[in-house]
Amino acid sequence: MLNWIFWGVTLAVVLTTLLPLTNSVVWWVRMWDFPRLHIAGIALLALLASTMFAIHLKPVLATALASVLIYQSLLIFPYTPLARTEIDLTTAQNASDTFSLLSVNLLMENSRHEDLIAIIEREDPDVLLLMETDEIWNDALSGVLSQYPTIKSHIASDHYGLIFATRLQTAKADLLWPAADDTPAIRAVLTSPNGTQFNFIGLHPRPPVPGNTTAVRDKQIKDAALMTQSSERPTIVMGDFNDVAWSWTTRRFKRYGNLLEPRVGRGMISSFDARYWFMRLPIDQIFVTENVGLVSFSRLESFGSDHFPMAATVYINDGRLSDG
Secondary structure (H helix, E strand, O other): OHHHHHHHHHHHHHHHHHHHHHOOOOHHHHHHHOOHHHHHHHHHHHHHHHOOOOOOOHHHHHHHHHHHHHHHHHHHHHHOOOOOOOOOEOOOOOHHHOEEEEEEEOOOOOOOHHHHHHHHHHHOOOEEEEEOOOHHHHHHOHHHHOOOOEEEEEOOOOOOOEEEEEOOEEEEEEEEOHHHOOOOEEEEEEEOOOOOEEEEEEEOOOOOOOOOOOHHHHHHHHHHHHHHHOOOOOEEEEEEOOOOOOOHHHHHHHHHHOEEOOOOOOOOOOOEOOOOHHHOEOOEEEEEEOOEEEEEEEEOOOOOOOEOOEEEEEEEOOOOOOOO
16 A cells, blocks of 8 residues: 555656647646655655555655655756845945836735735835726726826736736836737836836736646736847736746746846745745746846735735836945
């Protein structure tokens, strides 16, 4: 019986490790990109437990478990405090050059409107990206949103509504439907407080769940990177990617767009699922090009959504030296 248990666990962690390597767009294949920490943990526990029992072909089993553990650990290692940071925290030469951003997946069914309003009023972001916005949420937030001169919104009851609001000077702000998808994205050209124009891209593609392949999500993320790659302006990308930081699609996105990630070297800072600590994963992202200075990056408190809000303070480097 023990042989069956140990080999069953080993087969499971090996398969769930190998399946994403196929780059299939089938949801039940790509979903195994997400729980890499969990798979590594199971492999470690099984490897340790196997030392206490007599198991058929034990060296083979131990080799398979160790291989899974090493591979998964290598992928998640950058998202631990042991890794070197990819972008350092800095200070703008003038504090007035900084501006703040807040990205929030509201959870459409969440009724704790006042809790989110309190967070928005406290953080007072210069750029606000809200996802899963339906008519109820739009009405509830109308007061706080009235403080923003520029608002672009797609109000929908399918969990893919989106509201973009900013008080920064706006040259352009467009809702896009990339990759022939019905899930909107936002692309804006804004002016930072120091007078430098930059791109802001907000994304919320569909997740790998039954009924969805990841083909459209992957293309939407790739297209965002290509927009960044072809632009001479500094760029900030935020949103609920429905994709983990260590997936090949996100890594390709970073490579194509020459983007940096605040999480690297600071820990996973997992944003989902806010309701269950043992299921948390880093899927609400922020990426910046190298000419964007990062002053702070943080996960805020829960307000009833299945996502935590993600906040950042940045400045656009216009060539002047910072004092940090």
